[in-house]
Amino acid sequence: MAERSTAATMKWSFRFARIAGIDIAVHATFALLLGWIALSIWRSTHSSAAVLQGMVFVMALFVCVVLHELGHALTARRFGVRTRSITLLPIGGVAAMERMPDQPRQEILVALAGPMVNVLIALVLGAWIRLHNVAPPEIDADTVLLFSSPAAFVYSLLSINVMLAVFNLLPAFPMDGGRVLRAALAIKMEHHLATLRAARIGQSMAVVLFFLGILYSPVMMLIAVFIWFAAGAESGAEQLRHALHSVTPRQAMISRFELLDAGDCLQRALDLTLQTDQKHFPVRFSDNSLRTLSQRDMLGALRDGGEQVRLSALSLPLLATCDVRESMEQVLDRIQQENHAIIGVTDRQRLVGLLHLENILELMRIDAARDAHRSQDGMRF
Numbered sequence: 187m188a189e190r191s192t193a194a195t196m197k198w199s200f201r202f203a204r205i206a207g208i209d210i211a212v213h214a215t216f217a218l219l220l221g222w223i224a225l226s227i228w229r230s231t232h233s234s235a236a237v238l239q240g241m242v243f244v245m246a247l248f249v250c251v252v253l254h255e256l257g258h259a260l261t262a263r264r265f266g267v268r269t270r271s272i273t274l275l276p277i278g279g280v281a282a283m284e285r286m287p288d289q290p291r292q293e294i295l296v297a298l299a300g301p302m303v304n305v306l307i308a309l310v311l312g313a314w315i316r317l318h319n320v321a322p323p324e325i326d327a328d329t330v331l332l333f334s335s336p337a338a339f340v341y342s343l344l345s346i347n348v349m350l351a352v353f354n355l356l357p358a359f360p361m362d363g364g365r366v367l368r369a370a371l372a373i374k375m376e377h378h379l380a381t382l383r384a385a386r387i388g389q390s391m392a393v394v395l396f397f398l399g400i401l402y403s404p405v406m407m408l409i410a411v412f413i414w415f416a417a418g419a420e421s422g423a424e425q426l427r428h429a430l431h432s433v434t435p436r437q438a439m440i441s442r443f444e445l446l447d448a449g450d451c452l453q454r455a456l457d458l459t460l461q462t463d464q465k466h467f468p469v470r471f472s473d474n475s476l477r478t479l480s481q482r483d484m485l486g487a488l489r490d491g492g493e494q495v496r497l498s499a500l501s502l503p504l505l506a507t508c509d510v511r512e513s514m515e516q517v518l519d520r521i522q523q524e525n526h527a528i529i530g531v532t533d534r535q536r537l538v539g540l541l542h543l544e545n546i547l548e549l550m551r552i553d554a555a556r557d558a559h560r561s562q563d564g565m566r567f
């Protein structure tokens with residue numbers, strides 16, 4: 187899998203290596219998977235050697251998963267796209283790329299590179315088997331994780347790499363095959379419409395996978411749920427991004443707001459909180475810097491210093507600002523990347539408005555309703 191992400195690593199994940207400048211991390215839930223596999227081998231065999239072999243196999247499998255993700259990441263790098271991290275999850279790996287390549291043809295190559303790594307590994311293992319002339323071991327369902335011989339180990343790893351390649355190539359966006367599908371659609375239609383269509387196909391495939399999972403495998407059910415939500419989220423983000431294309435911060439900002447002065451007492455901020463529905467206040471300091479006072483900071487200061495404390499005595503974070511002429515897409519990226527509750531909008535260094543995520547969403551809702559009204563008007567003719 188390959189994801190567009192701005193975060194360095196996922197929450198609850200731990201970095202354990204760095205390859206080609208990319209952090210390799212493992213998610214905490216991965217330990218649950220290892221524990222579950224160890225427990226199920228132990229229950230059927232009561233052999234610690236079998237448990238150990240099982241663990242070695244899972245490790246080998248996840249080396250293949252990391253190589254798959256590195257296939258994506260290193261191909262993306264050739265097109266100038268950095269990957270921040272690769273995280274191992276129980277359902278596979280996720281490469282967090284800072285963006286997807288703009289050219290559909292480049293995206294196709296990036297998406298294909300992962301499964302091709304698994305094909306390559308399968309070919310190498312196949313060559314090893316031919317070279318050593320080993321017969322396929324008998325594997326039944328109960329002992330599939332028991333590796334009596336190196337041959338059984340290699341055969342299992344080979345078949346699982348073939349499965350990884352085939353499974354990832356399913357056209358279920360945002361799986362690799364789905365990305366190929368989206369990029370292919372994007373050659374002919376607008377990018378956001380291609381994403382919408384690919385996401386719908388992906389979600390229908392997720393439903394099919396989920397029902398197959400009920401019959402065959404709980405892991406498949408998990409993957410189906412992941413595909414459903416990831417397709418929805420990625421498509422939603424893309425539609426929002428597209429809609430913001432024509433919007434400026436001036437349209438989305440709140441232009442009536444209270445600006446506090448560093449010389450003001452906390453009491454004034456508390457009064458304004460009760461009188462208005464503003465939750466964050468910009469504060470101008472004597473050096474002309476703008477800082478921000480949140481409700482949480484306000485309550486903390488009230489507890490520590492009482493209501494007569496001057497705002498200048500508080501250590502407040504700087505207010506992030508954007509220019510009124512910046513594109514809303516960039517501003518949204520910053521709000522999400524830097525996790526700002528609020529951004530000040532400036533026009534030639536002067537603070538003219540405040541912007542937070544809720545404003546942007548509000549504007550989108552108004553726009554959507556206006557569009558719906560327009561199309562109703564159209565229908566009357």
Ligand SMILES: [Zn+2]
Nearest residue numbers: 187188300362
């Ligand atoms: Zn992949």
